[in-house]
Amino acid sequence: MKDRTKFSLIVLFFLAFYFLPEGNERILAGLAESVAMMSDYAREHVLLCLVPAFFIAGAICVFVSQQAVMKYLGGGAKKWIAYSVASVSGSVLAVCSCTVLPLFAGIYKRGAGLGPASAFLYSGPAINVLAIILTARVLGLEMGIARAVGAVSFSVVIGLLMAAIFGKEEKARQEGFALTCEEEPARPLWKTVIQMAGMVVFLVFANWAAPKTSNAVWEGIYNLKWILSGAALGVTVLTSWLWFTRDERSEWFSSTWGYALQVMPLLFAGVLVAGFLLGRPGHEALIPGRYVAMLVGGNSPWANFFASISGAFMYFATLTEVPILQGLLGAGMGKGPALALLLAGPALSLPSMLVINTILGPRKTAVYVVLVVLLSTGAGMLFGMLAS
Numbered sequence: 001m002k003d004r005t006k007f008s009l010i011v012l013f014f015l016a017f018y019f020l021p022e023g024n025e026r027i028l029a030g031l032a033e034s035v036a037m038m039s040d041y042a043r044e045h046v047l048l049c050l051v052p053a054f055f056i057a058g059a060i061c062v063f064v065s066q067q068a069v070m071k072y073l074g075g076g077a078k079k080w081i082a083y084s085v086a087s088v089s090g091s092v093l094a095v096c097s098c099t100v101l102p103l104f105a106g107i108y109k110r111g112a113g114l115g116p117a118s119a120f121l122y123s124g125p126a127i128n129v130l131a132i133i134l135t136a137r138v139l140g141l142e143m144g145i146a147r148a149v150g151a152v153s154f155s156v157v158i159g160l161l162m163a164a165i166f167g168k169e170e171k172a173r174q175e176g177f178a179l180t181c182e183e184e185p186a187r188p189l190w191k192t193v194i195q196m197a198g199m200v201v202f203l204v205f206a207n208w209a210a211p212k213t214s215n216a217v218w219e220g221i222y223n224l225k226w227i228l229s230g231a232a233l234g235v236t237v238l239t240s241w242l243w244f245t246r247d248e249r250s251e252w253f254s255s256t257w258g259y260a261l262q263v264m265p266l267l268f269a270g271v272l273v274a275g276f277l278l279g280r281p282g283h284e285a286l287i288p289g290r291y292v293a294m295l296v297g298g299n300s301p302w303a304n305f306f307a308s309i310s311g312a313f314m315y316f317a318t319l320t321e322v323p324i325l326q327g328l329l330g331a332g333m334g335k336g337p338a339l340a341l342l343l344a345g346p347a348l349s350l351p352s353m354l355v356i357n358t359i360l361g362p363r364k365t366a367v368y369v370v371l372v373v374l375l376s377t378g379a380g381m382l383f384g385m386l387a388s
Contacts, residue, residue, distance in 0.1 A: 030276040030286035037275030037315070038268065049099040050264070052203040056196065057106035058256030062248065063192050064110060073112035073120075074174060079160075086112075086119040087127065087155045098267050098315075099203075100124035101355045102259045108359060114170045115163030118368060121356070123155040126347040131322065135342065137215075138322050139329070142387060143339065150343050150379045158371050165367055191243045198236035205229045263355050270351025274315045296328065299336040299384030301377070307337035308376040311345030312369060313353075321345050336384020344376035 021027055060069075071077060072085050100121060108117040132151070136144025163170060206229040211218040221228075240249060279285030296307045316324070325338050348369060357365040 026286050029284050030279070033279035033283055033285040034272045034275035036283070037280050038271050040280065041268075041271045041315075045099065048206045049203070050102070050260075050267075052199055052206070053099045053102045054256045054259045054263075055252075056199045056203065057102035057259045058252050058254075059196050059199065060103070060106035060110055061255045061259075062252045063196070063244075068189070069107060069110040069112055073107060073116040076174070077113070077116070079115075082113065082116040083119050083156050083159055086116040086159065087123040087152060089120065098349065098352055098355075101263055101267075101352060101359075104356075105259060105262070105359050111174075113163060113174065114166055114360075114364070115159040117159075118162040119155040119159030121368075122158050122347050122372065123151070126151040126343065127155065131346065135322055139325060139338070143335070143342075146339050146379075146383050147342050150339065150376075150383075154343060154372070154375050154379075157375065158368070161371055162364070162368060166364060187243055191239065195236060195239040195243065198232045198234075198239065201232035202229050202236065205232065262358060266354040266358065267351045270349065270354050271315060274313070274350045277313075294332075296337040296341075297332045297334055299334045299381065301381060303334055303337045304340045304377045304380035304384070305373070307333075307340040307380060308344040308373045311341035311343075311376070312348040312373055313350045314345055315349040315351060316345050334384055335387045336380040336382075338380075339383045340376045340380025343379055344372050348372055 073082050103124070104117060104121045107120065108114075112120070127148070132144055132148045135147050205221070205225045208222055208225045210222055240252075244252070275285065277286050296303045296310075321342060325333075325342060328341075329335075329338055353365060353369060356368065360368070
């Protein structure tokens, strides 16, 4: 960070607290919610979500060959293969918009094309099979189907548009990866796959949420979650010890640490700001929740756009968007804006935007955010007209 940027941040920090009306009830509520949201985030998402994600990202960077990434996700890969791999691999993880960031950074820096990487970035939190099932059961079958169709199609459309808009830059970037020489892998691919699969399985089942409604399969998996997670962790530890050298493990930990240093400060800052402005579900912060509910009634273009942009800046933990939408629908929110928020909210958040900016840069980040918001707005308007 440049000295001028550091100085500007210090000045803004000073001015914010200098002019802070400390006795104002809204300010006090915002500050309290900021701390409360940070506390919830630390307890619910860091140890079992972010830490495994950092280790997976580090493993991708160190153990997965660049040729393998480029073969399936690079600019020269067949589009149907690249986008299928990106959307499917993202959807099975069932992670939130922040947890997917280290994984996105890992495949992007390893040679994945901007289009497939963007599809993966959107699909991880948006398609989320568990959330779509819960949406259908709680908010209705038509809402669940609309969310599934919108999320799957959006992941591909956003990826294709990102690749087309930044085609020249991406071509030069892919040529740079193609010129990179890399030694033959030190072990068979299946060993690396098993080691990384252990981490992915641990990430999925350690964060398996308790069922919100009666579902025998879901509840059965939930009752076994720690057995499955423990077995997956054991596989990861055992294979890492037997199949990887001490130097490789050291490089893996170093890469993991690097991702943590890049992502964590921005995520924490974003969570604090989001908590100060919007608060947690059911808790008031600086911006009263009734304003949001009041602005998203009906199916006007403004209501859908406001729902999309609000969802894009809010932070949703995995699966929490469904009960939040249930409450907003009960307060008069239109079905179109509800779908718009479902498609934009889980895939984006203020913390995730800050991190994406460090990976892609401001131009690509801005285009990605605009695409998500506009597509969500359009889908909400269409669904609102069909559902009315």
